[in-house]
Amino acid sequence: MKVGIIGAGRIGKVHAQNISMFVPEMEIKAIADPFANEETESFAKRFGIPVVSKEASTILEDPEIEAVLICSSTDTHSKYIIESAQAGKHIFCEKPIDYDIAMVRKAIQSAEDAGVKLQIGFCRRFDHNHRAVYDMVQNGDVGTPHIIKISSRDPEPPPISYVKVSGGIFYDMMIHDFDMARFLAGSEAVEVHTQGSVLVDPAIGEAGDVDTAVVTIRFESGAIAVIDNSRKAVYGYDQRVEVFGSEGCAVNANDTPNTAVLMKAEGTISGTCYKVMWDRYTGAFVEEMKAFADAVVNGKEVPVTGMDGLYPVLMAAAATLSLKEGRPVKISEVE
Amino acid sequence: MKVGIIGAGRIGKVHAQNISMFVPEMEIKAIADPFANEETESFAKRFGIPVVSKEASTILEDPEIEAVLICSSTDTHSKYIIESAQAGKHIFCEKPIDYDIAMVRKAIQSAEDAGVKLQIGFCRRFDHNHRAVYDMVQNGDVGTPHIIKISSRDPEPPPISYVKVSGGIFYDMMIHDFDMARFLAGSEAVEVHTQGSVLVDPAIGEAGDVDTAVVTIRFESGAIAVIDNSRKAVYGYDQRVEVFGSEGCAVNANDTPNTAVLMKAEGTISGTCYKVMWDRYTGAFVEEMKAFADAVVNGKEVPVTGMDGLYPVLMAAAATLSLKEGRPVKISEVE
Amino acid sequence: MKVGIIGAGRIGKVHAQNISMFVPEMEIKAIADPFANEETESFAKRFGIPVVSKEASTILEDPEIEAVLICSSTDTHSKYIIESAQAGKHIFCEKPIDYDIAMVRKAIQSAEDAGVKLQIGFCRRFDHNHRAVYDMVQNGDVGTPHIIKISSRDPEPPPISYVKVSGGIFYDMMIHDFDMARFLAGSEAVEVHTQGSVLVDPAIGEAGDVDTAVVTIRFESGAIAVIDNSRKAVYGYDQRVEVFGSEGCAVNANDTPNTAVLMKAEGTISGTCYKVMWDRYTGAFVEEMKAFADAVVNGKEVPVTGMDGLYPVLMAAAATLSLKEGRPVKISEVE
């Protein structure tokens, strides 16, 4: 299967490398980026990508290309989904589809109308640790889920300039966790309540956002989830999930670069956590691309659908409103 | 220092044994219980307690006795606090003081008026694992607390008969965690929001309670706490706390009876958690009594004051109201 | 069952306290020590022990006393075993029975001749972590044992004066591990090979001993054990065992005072290990005494027999000879 990649930034390149090394079913024919330059050419050469272009249309109009990976900036996602769908190409699109719920729906509809597959890049579903918890839940090992706990903390806040345009912590950060909560709960969210504070950097507050947030979610099943986010964990990425249910509890530990510990007179010391996101989620990017290739080549359902792209955006909208109004907000209020 | 114990049930005996073995500053002169019998006599003999009585007054009127341990049923706590205070005796009282906030205040006042020490039996503050996290926080190791997480799950629900009279999950179970949240946060609660479900046993719902609850708490400092409770963890007691702050994160693991693991073809297996509360908190009961002895003998402040007994009751009242009305409730609404 | 304790030093007192608190089948009638003083009297009073004496004969001649706990200095162990046996009393004796193999045999024989029970104080067999590994092995979970690994390291070397008279590291320290190796292997040792070095303190070498030793043991079953000892682990007691077999591997972790960890920018830190032996093995002393009471009261086999006291001494003798001659030594050479 020949594929094209729209967007040659960091994430586009990561997908390209992973396909080259780990996804033999795929062959990258073209990579397109308005800022494509010599360095892009050299990268393409090393990984055997014959075509480099500044125009997405080079990919969209190439009849040989069966699938498109949309790795461009968020504001172009829904546009390229629609164009790719209309061109009859299967689509892998980075998250989120759009901040505008109507646009998200439109993009999903276009893929459906065209009968093409649409997979959203919620890579954490493919993380080895999170997936292992999910598998335990799916396997019935915890029985019926009652409580879901997700901790998700970043090593450093993004630049204030980014905070101002990202839509805020619920859209740019907790959206991963909203997806994870649904994924683990196996049920849809009914109501969301937010507690948020500005404790890391007052400038984040001045930009209208919070940097510390705890959100509780009630699901249709009666299960309750709680997500905590902080923009700044001095010790690095902290990403843990837990599903407690009628028959047991599945829980993972944060990932660390190694297992060594040092026992000293003053205590036992182990290494720091990952401080770079790409190191923390290396394997997850590989696995999601394998899953997309498998879905397209073998005609299977994609593991993260367009609707899976929509719901976290609804939850982010409800969490934002809850914070603003200081009350629980029903998902039905923001649909 | 001679002490008397009111109540010769399980907890009264545990305190008696611990004093005998680990608290040389104390000598138990009398134990009183309306149901005192031969078995009580035999117990007293083994641990060198000279006086056994059916009347609390035997203790309250004995001028040699300097301190009273109130280990009777909850409905008698505030009464005995007041009487002990009036008799000029220092008081250790099991939690909770009372479900009636006015009575709690009255009991605290009486101890204050009499100038006697009053320590409340929130034993978890003395648990080796929780205390270690607290010490890290106090030591400044996590900087300013931002997020506090407490998981507290029991192996089995209490009998329905108990649920009906206990005041519900927030008063009989989460009250420990409300105390722990304040203890770790080093700040007072401002607002509480509850998500609760009946997922373990419908009979609990019929009795007007929930069996699964997630409560978020906003503190004056801006820190946010989340407590999750379940009446039934099939794997045994699960008690973990975490304090995430500006400089780090202190977190403990659940306590287990041993550290052995078994590596097998099908996975690695370690032992079950504690399934009996007394085993889980053995050391904590010893430590709290040592602390009480230290406070009385050496004229120090008690580590868990009467006000520390009041605030968790206020939080339980707010959590109960939040569940009922489906909205965040301010502590000031229930004071 | 009434018991008498010969020796009112640290270990004698620990057994007295444990019996008082945890072993209701036993009642301590007398404690004897040539150095008994006021402090011994006061201790006895607190734990309800009616008789304090300077003479062991007070105990040995008391017809009411059914069992004797020998907690005196090592050089008196075999003598008191023989006298207690002749007096028809069941015996619990601290390890080792004697450094002289002939005396060990004689002591064992005397108990056998008198038909009294003789239990040796290898308390580590009752440690929660080691016992859990043992139980896994007994349960068949690891299949046939192939490799046994024991790490045993002390926080500080004993005084040189002790090293000079103790018989050396194999007799005063590794003897516990020789017992543990047999206990876990379920087979008798055939050959021992020692590697030893003086790396901690040259004074230990000058006293004719080593402070760092690694001993391999071949068992009749073909299983191989390796024990490593160091006189000085700066981080505290380090006691771990592992049994690898045809069907799995049972391994424990070192015991720590609590489970709290601190995640910081510079790494994750957990607490130090135990630095005081009594804290490390608190529970083991209780369990061994419960087992002795159970054996005597219920007519069961004692869990650590006189022969269990002999074999580790043989292994220590072989290990000492191996170190001296730089070759593997068969157990049959030292019997």
Added chain:
Amino acid sequence: MKVGIIGAGRIGKVHAQNISMFVPEMEIKAIADPFANEETESFAKRFGIPVVSKEASTILEDPEIEAVLICSSTDTHSKYIIESAQAGKHIFCEKPIDYDIAMVRKAIQSAEDAGVKLQIGFCRRFDHNHRAVYDMVQNGDVGTPHIIKISSRDPEPPPISYVKVSGGIFYDMMIHDFDMARFLAGSEAVEVHTQGSVLVDPAIGEAGDVDTAVVTIRFESGAIAVIDNSRKAVYGYDQRVEVFGSEGCAVNANDTPNTAVLMKAEGTISGTCYKVMWDRYTGAFVEEMKAFADAVVNGKEVPVTGMDGLYPVLMAAAATLSLKEGRPVKISEVE
């Protein structure tokens, strides 16, 4: 830097993929294998390798190629080292260089004479967990090493046909651990003593080998190492190292595919270990190749020298002799 790979089997391909993805300083110009076929061609195309040949001479005679990776069968290693050295090319050679100590010396000499770099493929030195322990030791965190412990167990024995020609467990399996012991000890081995048994499969014994072995090693520094090997750990690869020293103890845990655990009524279960060597050591292969590229491109010392290839062979020879003769063997006896 252009490189050629001799040997297109599994390990040759792994190095090719890793270079393509992670080592931008290198460009693979040719791959040679007497069994090169269509599949090899297709592999080469995907990773942009222009030349595929059946003759190693294609690589050795290509003046553009600066470095050679020797990934062919062991019996050809020393031959290709000598030829590559004579052709003036830097050399990365898989371990072991040769079973014949004289040939090892000759190969090393040839590289030295030619002034080319020679790195041996002891990949475990680059494993994240082992490296972390090594770094702690190098950093002085454990002080002077006293005891080194290495557990190394494979999931399944190799075919008997392999056992017959491999030189035995000390040459084909423990050789990695001999290297690791030297690497961690920072000292040379003086004496080796072996305990070995046939406990896994009698056919291994009939082939003249053992399947379970514990080897102790005395180093010049006085440090003592112990290595245990088993041909069959039912739970998968078990690879752990520990360095205990005057100032602390560095120890790692076995690597596992994920950190998830499942708490159930019957115990807590975590996932199995790795069962495929390539999964266990994925990262190590990448790191060793990066280190080789760095050494060649930046004129640094290679991290695993030819002499590092020789010493483990000497240790294997001594361990084999010790097993045969039932006595400790000095390294000087086999040099």
